[in-house]
Amino acid sequence: MAEEKAKGKKKEKVPRQKMLEQKPEDRVQNFDEVPFGYTPELARLEAGRCLQCKKPKCIDGCPVEIDIPAFIQLIYEGDFMGAAHKLKEQNSLPAICGRVCPQEDQCEKVCILGKKDEPVAVGRLERFTADWERAQGEIEIPEKDPPTGKRVAVVGSGPAGLTLAGDLIKKGHEVTIFEALHKTGGVLVYGIPEFRLPKAIVQAEVDYLAQLGVEIKAGHVIGRIKTVDELSEEGYDAIFLGLGAGLPLFMNIPGENLCGIYSANEYLTRSNLMKAYLFPEYDTPIAKGKNVTVLGAGNVSMDSARTALRLGADKVRIVYRRSRVEMPARIEEVHHAEEEGVEFHLLTTPTRCMGDDDGWVTGMECIRMELGEPDESGRRRPIPIKGSEFSMDCDLVVVAIGAGANPLLPTTTPGLELNKRGYIVADEEDGKTTKKGVWAGGDIVTGSATVILAMGAGRHAANSMHDYLMNGQTTWP
Amino acid sequence: MFRILEKREMAERTVCEFKIEVPDIAKKAQPGQFVVIRANETGERIPLTMAGTDPEAGTINIIFQVVGKTTGLLRSFEEGDEISDIIGPLGVPTHVEKLGTVMCVGGGTGVAVMYPITKAYKEAGNHVIAIIGARTKDLLILEEEMKAASHDLRVTTDDGSYGHHGFVTDVLKQILDGGDDVKLVVAIGPVPMMKFVCKMTKEYDVKTVVSLNPIMVDATGMCGACRVSVAGKTRFCCVEGPEFDGHQVDFEELVKRQRAYLTEEKVSLDRFMGQIPE
Numbered sequence: 001m002a003e004e005k006a007k008g009k010k011k012e013k014v015p016r017q018k019m020l021e022q023k024p025e026d027r028v029q030n031f032d033e034v035p036f037g038y039t040p041e042l043a044r045l046e047a048g049r050c051l052q053c054k055k056p057k058c059i060d061g062c063p064v065e066i067d068i069p070a071f072i073q074l075i076y077e078g079d080f081m082g083a084a085h086k087l088k089e090q091n092s093l094p095a096i097c098g099r100v101c102p103q104e105d106q107c108e109k110v111c112i113l114g115k116k117d118e119p120v121a122v123g124r125l126e127r128f129t130a131d132w133e134r135a136q137g138e139i140e141i142p143e144k145d146p147p148t149g150k151r152v153a154v155v156g157s158g159p160a161g162l163t164l165a166g167d168l169i170k171k172g173h174e175v176t177i178f179e180a181l182h183k184t185g186g187v188l189v190y191g192i193p194e195f196r197l198p199k200a201i202v203q204a205e206v207d208y209l210a211q212l213g214v215e216i217k218a219g220h221v222i223g224r225i226k227t228v229d230e231l232s233e234e235g236y237d238a239i240f241l242g243l244g245a246g247l248p249l250f251m252n253i254p255g256e257n258l259c260g261i262y263s264a265n266e267y268l269t270r271s272n273l274m275k276a277y278l279f280p281e282y283d284t285p286i287a288k289g290k291n292v293t294v295l296g297a298g299n300v301s302m303d304s305a306r307t308a309l310r311l312g313a314d315k316v317r318i319v320y321r322r323s324r325v326e327m328p329a330r331i332e333e334v335h336h337a338e339e340e341g342v343e344f345h346l347l348t349t350p351t352r353c354m355g356d357d358d359g360w361v362t363g364m365e366c367i368r369m370e371l372g373e374p375d376e377s378g379r380r381r382p383i384p385i386k387g388s389e390f391s392m393d394c395d396l397v398v399v400a401i402g403a404g405a406n407p408l409l410p411t412t413t414p415g416l417e418l419n420k421r422g423y424i425v426a427d428e429e430d431g432k433t434t435k436k437g438v439w440a441g442g443d444i445v446t447g448s449a450t451v452i453l454a455m456g457a458g459r460h461a462a463n464s465m466h467d468y469l470m471n472g473q474t475t476w477p
Numbered sequence: 478m479f480r481i482l483e484k485r486e487m488a489e490r491t492v493c494e495f496k497i498e499v500p501d502i503a504k505k506a507q508p509g510q511f512v513v514i515r516a517n518e519t520g521e522r523i524p525l526t527m528a529g530t531d532p533e534a535g536t537i538n539i540i541f542q543v544v545g546k547t548t549g550l551l552r553s554f555e556e557g558d559e560i561s562d563i564i565g566p567l568g569v570p571t572h573v574e575k576l577g578t579v580m581c582v583g584g585g586t587g588v589a590v591m592y593p594i595t596k597a598y599k600e601a602g603n604h605v606i607a608i609i610g611a612r613t614k615d616l617l618i619l620e621e622e623m624k625a626a627s628h629d630l631r632v633t634t635d636d637g638s639y640g641h642h643g644f645v646t647d648v649l650k651q652i653l654d655g656g657d658d659v660k661l662v663v664a665i666g667p668v669p670m671m672k673f674v675c676k677m678t679k680e681y682d683v684k685t686v687v688s689l690n691p692i693m694v695d696a697t698g699m700c701g702a703c704r705v706s707v708a709g710k711t712r713f714c715c716v717e718g719p720e721f722d723g724h725q726v727d728f729e730e731l732v733k734r735q736r737a738y739l740t741e742e743k744v745s746l747d748r749f750m751g752q753i754p755e
């Protein structure tokens with residue numbers, strides 16, 4: 001069986017394999033991960049569906065160009081460790097990507113099998129492989145290139161920074177990560193909830209970098225404790241800025257500063273990073289609404305809504321100004337949220353928040369919307385319907401309408417050009433900023449995007465930095 | 478991990494001062510800036526102002542009032558113990574310039590926050606009149622230090638056990654009426670105190686700076702927990718403050734937001750008290 005090739009073998013039709021998962025009524029009672037993942041049998045069954053295309057489209061769909069047919073073939077052959085190594089050639093965080101990549105828009109979207117049938121479950125296979133490797137407990141520490149004597153500072157420990165750090169330490173450079181929060185991982189630890197991405201997985205990746213020799217300085221807010229220029233003066237030969245898009249946006253409507261109105265960042269940070277869902281065992285409190293409204297319909301909103309349910313809400317509503325087709329969240333997340341009982345109020349937007357004498361939110365006034373002509377995002381612009389105002393009771397509101405660029409570091413870094421929305425201007429190909437010796441990548445350049453795109457940006461910047469450090473390039477665009 | 482080098486208890490053990498070894502922060506910190514402390518692995522992140530720094534020795538001083546679980550836990554730490562995380566320096570430093578006569582008004586533990594700022598105004602060549610107040614004599618802190626940091630120190634106690642019997646605003650009014658050409662008032666203390674000081678200085682049309690203390694989480698501008706309304710606009714206190722023009726601050730909103738977790742804070746404190754032998 002192990003030698004048997006998937007290639008060329010006549011396939012009986014096997015349906016796309018589902019992962020076993022917690023039942024909705026059980027999982028809203030806990031913060032454990034929802035899917036259990038594939039068993040080795042299911043993984044091999046799913047791997048067998050891959051056509052091993054000569055011109056595999058799936059690879060083009062993956063921002064880091066994983067050799068998808070190759071790792072799937074290894075799974076099919078039962079060589080799970082081989083598959084894990086194959087994955088790691090291109091993707092240093094497969095356990096994370098397998099869970100949170102919007103596969104339906106990337107590798108799986110273009111999978112050739114998907115034309116007539118459902119696409120191969122690339123993400124689930126990736127997740128299976130990485131989990132299997134981790135469960136073996138023998139993560140291989142690769143050989144590092146001889147020391148180059150060059151020092152690299154990485155600001156921010158999200159997927160962009162982690163990827164870059166991993167690449168450069170292997171190339172023999174000395175790498176230090178500076179992270180503002182007390183824990184490393186960026187959105188992976190403070191934003192995405194435990195039930196979607198267990199924090200132990202992120203910690204394992206960070207520990208791996210530490211084992212490789214990356215120095216990690218958490219609790220270091222660059223721009224305050226040290227500026228970027230001071231890092232250069234201290235002898236860092238190259239600096240990468242992977243700051244993320246960590247500025248919460250608000251609606252700017254009356255009453256928005258009432259108690260019980262959170263930005264999604266605050267709500268999720270309290271719950272995930274500070275473990276408020278374990279209060280009072282952990283000291284950080286979080287308001288447990290009974291009747292919760294979440295504004296916005298992206299992944300962040302789904303995460304907030306599902307967190308609210310797990311914290312004991314009776315009713316959780318998502319209020320979104322456009323319609324279902326425009327919702328930016330992953331299909332799987334919307335599906336999970338609906339299964340768990342989250343209600344969707346579409347074509348609706350709040351105009352005002354109301355509160356009681358203690359300053360606690362009691363409700364929102366909303367207005368109904370209709371869709372007009374497409375706007376600059378290509379989506380049809382929502383227009384308020386006059387006279388359609390109505391009010392909605394709630395005791396907790398989570399504002400999840402998007403994020404911006406935090407100005408803290410940019411304003412203390414002369415010579416760093418920003419675009420008009422405050423994001424750092426960097427070369428699309430190699431991540432070079434307008435400041436010599438400084439690269440940037442991930443959400444701080446593109447605006448809120450995805451884990452895999454941030455990782456891709458980290459990889460490209462790492463390659464460019466390595467060139468610069470080794471060839472002593474002195475010109476700067 | 479950051480080691481506590483010295484511990485001093487003040488004001489009948491309701492206030493405590495630590496000297497902590499944090500060389501990088503000590504080197505960089507300026508008056509008006511604060512740190513975020515997470516005492517241990519299960520701990521909350523709380524902001525505390527640096528009441529002093531010694532860049533050479535690599536130490537900072539913090540002075541905190543014991544008001545709940547985290548400050549209670551911190552007080553239980555002894556010299557030699559270590560704190561998990563200290564993050565800083567945070568916030569915009571006090572903008573200190575030579576103006577003429579400056580009044581520094583501190584109430585309660587606000588005096589600790591006031592102390593380095595007072596010193597900085599004096600060093601910048603201003604004539605500094607300081608007023609510090611407390612409920613009662615035994616709760617008064619940093620009297621000697623404030624005396625040295627100013628040209629003229631006035632003390633008030635609510636119960637008259639020491640200094641002027643009454644509030645800091647009484648003495649402030651005397652001085653403003655006295656015809657001194659006061660260019661700036663800096664007021665730091667409990668919200669009601671800052672509110673009354675601002676109400677008064679507004680009548681006299683004297684610019685007043687206050688240091689706000691909303692609830693914070695990350696203190697890097699990422700969460701918006703610390704939002705305050707100033708001149709009708711929402712501002713993030715941790716990165717745009719903590720100091721703002723007192724005449725523009727919505728103190729009502731601040732007080733309400735500070736009280737958002739009273740129930741949880743009580744649960745936390747009761748649980749903590751149940752765990753310590755005393």
Ligand SMILES: Cc1cc2nc3c(=O)[nH]c(=O)nc-3n(C[C@H](O)[C@H](O)[C@H](O)COP(=O)(O)OP(=O)(O)OC[C@H]3O[C@@H](n4cnc5c(N)ncnc54)[C@H](O)[C@@H]3O)c2cc1C
Binds near residue numbers: 156223245299
């Ligand atoms: C709730 C939520 C759910 C999401 N779900 C998904 C999903 O399912 N799939 C997906 O692909 N994407 C998802 N995303 C988006 C994805 O997480 C981001 O695109 C990605 O994390 C960006 O990576 P990054 O490395 O650019 O920055 P981040 O992950 O944002 O990390 C930046 C880090 O830099 C630190 N930092 C910032 N400023 C400083 C400073 N001055 N000094 C030191 N450190 C600093 C920050 O504290 C942070 O830790 C989600 C995002 C959120 C918020």
Ligand SMILES: Cc1cc2nc3c(=O)[nH]c(=O)nc-3n(C[C@H](O)[C@H](O)[C@H](O)COP(=O)(O)OP(=O)(O)OC[C@H]3O[C@@H](n4cnc5c(N)ncnc54)[C@H](O)[C@@H]3O)c2cc1C
Binds near residue numbers: 522524541738
């Ligand atoms: C910029 C700034 C500087 C400060 N400097 C000092 C100082 O030098 N000395 C000092 O004694 N106090 C200072 N404080 C206040 C101090 O942070 C709180 O007293 C402390 O967080 C209380 O924590 P607790 O767990 O002991 O009490 P809790 O029982 O949790 O809370 C008591 C009260 O403290 C406030 N508080 C609670 N959690 C936070 C939080 N995470 N952030 C801010 N406030 C909170 C709330 O209003 C609450 O009602 C400062 C606050 C800010 C924002």
Ligand code: SF4
Binds near residue numbers: 091103
């Ligand atoms: S990293 Fe993401 S896009 Fe690439 S193969 Fe894996 S799941 Fe697909």
Ligand code: SF4
Binds near residue numbers: 052058
């Ligand atoms: S496109 Fe689909 S079927 Fe073809 S190799 Fe890739 S995953 Fe397999």
Ligand code: FES
Binds near residue numbers: 695697700701716
């Ligand atoms: S405390 Fe989070 S933004 Fe200020």
